[in-house]
Amino acid sequence: MENRLPTSDKDFVESLIPQRFPFVMVHELTEYSEKHLISGFEIKEDNLFVQNGIFQASGMIEHQAQSVALHTGYKYFLLGKEAPTGYIGAIKSFEAEVLPKTGDRLISEVTILNEVMGVTLVDIVTRLNGDVIAKSQMKTAVK
Numbered sequence: 001m002e003n004r005l006p007t008s009d010k011d012f013v014e015s016l017i018p019q020r021f022p023f024v025m026v027h028e029l030t031e032y033s034e035k036h037l038i039s040g041f042e043i044k045e046d047n048l049f050v051q052n053g054i055f056q057a058s059g060m061i062e063h064q065a066q067s068v069a070l071h072t073g074y075k076y077f078l079l080g081k082e083a084p085t086g087y088i089g090a091i092k093s094f095e096a097e098v099l100p101k102t103g104d105r106l107i108s109e110v111t112i113l114n115e116v117m118g119v120t121l122v123d124i125v126t127r128l129n130g131d132v133i134a135k136s137q138m139k140t141a142v143k
Contacts, residue, residue: 006030008040016073017066018085022048025063026070030107037071037110045102055100060134061091064124067108068140072120089119089139098133106133118142 007013008028017026025047028040041063043050049059065088073083100106107127114121119141126134 005032013070016077016083017069018083019066019069022046023062025049025059025066029070029074032071032074034075035112037067037074039067039070039108039110041106041108043100043102043104043106047102050102053102055102055104057094057096057099060096060099060106060126061088061094061136063106064108064110064126064134064136065138065140067110067124068120068122068138071110071112072140072142084142086140086142089141092137092139094134094136094138096134098128098131100128100133104128113137 006029010027013027013029014024026039026041030040031038043055047055047059049056049062069086072086076083109125111123112120113123119139121139124136125132
């Protein structure tokens with residue numbers, strides 16, 4: 001398969017994850033390797049996780065989890081296969097320094113720590129304007 005990075009092609013990015021509108025929390029894929037991914041997401045006013053103009057912590061977690069799903073989806077795209085459905089298996093840690101606002105553009109970096117039998121352990125760092133605003137470590141599982 002062709003390498004289509006970087007891309008902010010909404011339809012292509014959405015084809016790589018199982019979520020559909022209005023539950024899509026990633027819009028951009030800028031870097032990918034076997035153990036790494038960088039995603040982007042612009043927060044819109046009509047987002048399900050926006051309350052009084054603030055993107056809630058639950059939305060940050062979902063954005064980070066969908067960034068992991070995007071990694072899996074792009075890996076399957078490169079193999080010419082359909083992406084599997086995935087789930088958050090466990091959140092080992094989550095820490096948000098700042099909750100972003102509508103109009104903000106999040107950049108998240110996923111680092112794959114371990115992947116065994118469909119379970120992936122990842123570190124995720126989310127930045128806003130270059131500053132780290134959230135960190136997590138979670139396990140995801142594919143169906």
